[in-house]
Amino acid sequence: MPAIAPENSLLLAIDFQPRLMAVIENAATVVDHAKKLRAAASLLGVPTLFTEQYAKGLGATVEDLEPLEHAFQKMTFDACGTPGFLDRVGERDVVVSGCEAHICVLQTVLSLLDAGRRVFVVRDAIGSRRAESKEAAIRRIERHGAEIVTVEMVVFEWLRTAEHPRFREAAALIK
Numbered sequence: 001m002p003a004i005a006p007e008n009s010l011l012l013a014i015d016f017q018p019r020l021m022a023v024i025e026n027a028a029t030v031v032d033h034a035k036k037l038r039a040a041a042s043l044l045g046v047p048t049l050f051t052e053q054y055a056k057g058l059g060a061t062v063e064d065l066e067p068l069e070h071a072f073q074k075m076t077f078d079a080c081g082t083p084g085f086l087d088r089v090g091e092r093d094v095v096v097s098g099c100e101a102h103i104c105v106l107q108t109v110l111s112l113l114d115a116g117r118r119v120f121v122v123r124d125a126i127g128s129r130r131a132e133s134k135e136a137a138i139r140r141i142e143r144h145g146a147e148i149v150t151v152e153m154v155v156f157e158w159l160r161t162a163e164h165p166r167f168r169e170a171a172a173l174i175k
Helices: 027-043 085-089 101-114 131-143 151-159 167-174
Strands: 009-014 048-053 072-074 093-099 119-127 147-149
Touching (some): 009 027, 027 048, 027 093, 027 119, 027 151, 027 167, 048 085, 072 085, 093 101, 101 119, 101 131, 119 131, 119 151, 131 147
Parallel strands (some): 009 093, 093 119, 119 147
């Protein structure tokens, strides 16, 4: 099935950490979009997995996105290189948000694809220090088989229909 099914999805939020977000281009917008995506995932029963790169130096996940559960700690840029990460992902399709697009997001997405997962990278919920780095990452990610989507695309694919019992609440997140 080409659509993103909520019952088979996982939202992955990569490295939304204060010291990193301080240098990300349009960081407030990226965090705002990630926050909407996370709220929709929570509303629709889609699990969310957070990663933190070297939390001792970069800090824990930013307050706006603070994980309800423990964030997956990593030192590798590719989260899949951390023992136990792929087990946590399982066989689910992975909807990816995070920073930096051309480093941790890119390397994690390439490994997820290599591991046979369907991957959807949320263009308006990823960031890099420079626009050209983000755009280069998006082009490379797409060439390797991930789909590039937006927050709105994901939320409405998870809903499937305006008759969904949580439609009004989820749609309100987009406005």
